[in-house]
Amino acid sequence: MSGPIRPPWAGPLGLYHPGTSVIHRAPAGLKLALLAVFAVAVVVVRGPASSVAFLGIALLAQLVARLPWHRTTRGLLPALVTAALVGAYQWWARGWATAVEVAADLVALVLLGAVVTATTRADTLLDVLARLARPLRHVGLHPEMVALAVGLFLRTVPVLARMSLETRDAARARGLDREPRAILVPAAVRMVAHARTTGDALAARGLGDD
Structure with a gap:
């Protein structure tokens, strides 16, 4: 008996999902520029509070784009596993604050990147x-x-x-x-x-x- 059929994995950057949200309608160049600014801010601004705020921004973008959660979570699974492993090590080596910062920054970057590519052809x-x-x-x-x-x-x-x-x-x-x-x-x-x-x-x- 064959096992369950796996849905195709969308990769860490997701696949385009048609929509009419404001993020879908935004110019591709603007979205890439904002993603670059976001990435720089994530690297420059330090601390667990700011990292949680960045993650909140990425989640808000996901909600505004009205993307199906099952597609996003499937594409994010490798990043979530990596964030959990890296966060666990950082907790052991440098404390909970660094663990939260590193894990939240990673998930925020990957999630926002997925939103950009899922809303851009x-x-x-x-x-x-x-x-x-x-x-x-x-x-x-x-x-x-x-x-x-x-x-x-x-x-x-x-x-x-x-x-x-x-x-x-x-x-x-x-x-x-x-x-x-x-x-x-x-x-x-x-x-x-x-x-x-x-x-x-x-x-x-x-x-x-x-």
Whole structure:
């Protein structure tokens, strides 16, 4: 009997979800600029109180955007696990205040990033990134290639996550879920094969010939 069907993982940055909220209607460039300012503020402003406030801002943005919570929480799961582990270590090493600050900052950044990408079409987001990368022409980098690299990253993260889950399920079906090599080696082989296939597809389209 096969196990339950897993919904596709949206990755740490989520997937676009159509809507009519004020955040959906805001220009993509403005959203990216505000996200950058938010990230700088999270790094510069210290203390657990400010970190909780930043997390509250990210949660408020989630509510204003009216995004489905089940999609957001599924995409946030890796960040939540990481925040819990890092927070636990910081609590043991430096106290509860640092633990709250680090964990809340991490979740706030990932959540707001998920809100931005969930309310912005991928092609619009990549167009903005290409315009922002135009000064890189002076150092020999094509803005379109920079945008393509970002797009490939956003598409590859959920693919690699799905491969890891499928490899773990296959190992579990053989009773080898406690054997690291039965998971890591097949997963690495599949990821390398995916990377080579992607590279061959790009080369076939003449990308990167310059």
